[in-house]
Amino acid sequence: xxxxxxxxxxxGLDEVSTYPLASRPSKVALEDFARPLKGNSSLKDFLxxxxxxxxxxxxxxxxxxxxxxxxxxxxxxxxxxGHVIKTGLAPVIIDLxxxxxxxAIAANGSVLIHDAEIAMVGSTSEDxxxxxxxxxxxxxxxxxxxxxxxxxxxxxxxxxxGEATGRALLALDPKHAEFSxxxxxxxxxxxxxAHVTIGxxxxxxxxxxxxxxxxxTAHTDFRLLAExxxxxxxxxxxxxxxxxxxxxxxxLKAVTLVRNLANPLTDITTANFDFIQSYRPLxxxxxxxTAGGAGRGYSITGHHELTIPLLAAALICxxxxx
Numbered sequence: 001x002x003x004x005x006x007x008x009x010x011x012g013l014d015e016v017s018t019y020p021l022a023s024r025p026s027k028v029a030l031e032d033f034a035r036p037l038k039g040n041s042s043l044k045d046f047l048x049x050x051x052x053x054x055x056x057x058x059x060x061x062x063x064x065x066x067x068x069x070x071x072x073x074x075x076x077x078x079x080x081x082g083h084v085i086k087t088g089l090a091p092v093i094i095d096l097x098x099x100x101x102x103x104a105i106a107a108n109g110s111v112l113i114h115d116a117e118i119a120m121v122g123s124t125s126e127d128x129x130x131x132x133x134x135x136x137x138x139x140x141x142x143x144x145x146x147x148x149x150x151x152x153x154x155x156x157x158x159x160x161x162g163e164a165t166g167r168a169l170l171a172l173d174p175k176h177a178e179f180s181x182x183x184x185x186x187x188x189x190x191x192x193x194a195h196v197t198i199g200x201x202x203x204x205x206x207x208x209x210x211x212x213x214x215x216x217t218a219h220t221d222f223r224l225l226a227e228x229x230x231x232x233x234x235x236x237x238x239x240x241x242x243x244x245x246x247x248x249x250x251x252l253k254a255v256t257l258v259r260n261l262a263n264p265l266t267d268i269t270t271a272n273f274d275f276i277q278s279y280r281p282l283x284x285x286x287x288x289x290t291a292g293g294a295g296r297g298y299s300i301t302g303h304h305e306l307t308i309p310l311l312a313a314a315l316i317c318x319x320x321x322x
Contacts, residue, residue, distance in 0.1 A: 081242035082110025138202025161217035162192035
């Protein structure tokens with residue numbers, strides 16, 4: 001039975017144009033493929049065996065830009081959230097700090113909490129579900145006293161919250177100081193800025209909490225971060241690792257402050273590392289600051305406990321000065 005669509009014949013294919021497959025530009029070639037490892041392969045062999053595609057390609061490009069920033073004495077700023085500490089990455093970052101791949105740290109409030117607790121007692125990250133119903137979540141006495149003492153002393157002396165907290169923590173001679181980013185940064189004078197949302201951290205409801213001191217020291221740190229961002233011009237790097245809201249917003253405001261004051265800010269590199277790619281990091285870190293030819297942004301998705309050691313390995317294994 002003929003079709004009921006009498007005046008609608010299917011389009012003919014006889015005149016379709018084709019071309020030889022080998023003549024077509026393609027995005028993936030054999031030289032980009034992964035290579036199997038042997039049992040006695042080194043870490044450098046492993047890195048070289050990875051496929052030069054997507055995230056691996058981004059990781060290689062980013063590590064090359066970080067090495068160039070170090071050679072050019074440009075800032076390499078690590079913006080980190082508390083999850084970075086809770087996944088046990090402080091020793092990796094401290095080692096990279098010693099190698100010159102971390103020249104400043106910008107942290108949200110949770111970093112101060114978890115890093116200080118690790119330094120003081122060697123453990124952190126309480127079970128919120130188990131303690132919230134009893135009203136004792138966030139009630140650790142030593143943590144609250146340390147964080148608020150740092151803010152109050154910092155406000156009196158006109159220094160930032162990160163620096164003041166690092167100094168206060170070191171003054172306690174904590175048992176596990178070698179695992180603390182705050183302690184390590186303070187010892188070698190690597191700038192450590194802290195950016196808090198008042199009411200967002202457990203220390204803010206302790207008896208010693210002083211909103212004015214927190215605000216003053218955090219504002220000092222915002223201005224310190226802005227100066228570091230100003231110095232990124234011409235090859236600096238900013239990494240956002242594990243902060244979905246606070247640090248992307250702070251970084252964007254630092255960028256606009258720098259440009260508002262008629263400072264050039266081009267040829268910069270930004271990257272976001274996280275389990276998922278959220279709106280603010282993608283927009284405020286990766287895309288907007290580098291738009292219009294001002295630089296290059298990267299997005300690397302995955303667990304921090306895997307991606308950050310991979311980044312460290314890429315930096316160290318290809319570091320000709322090491």
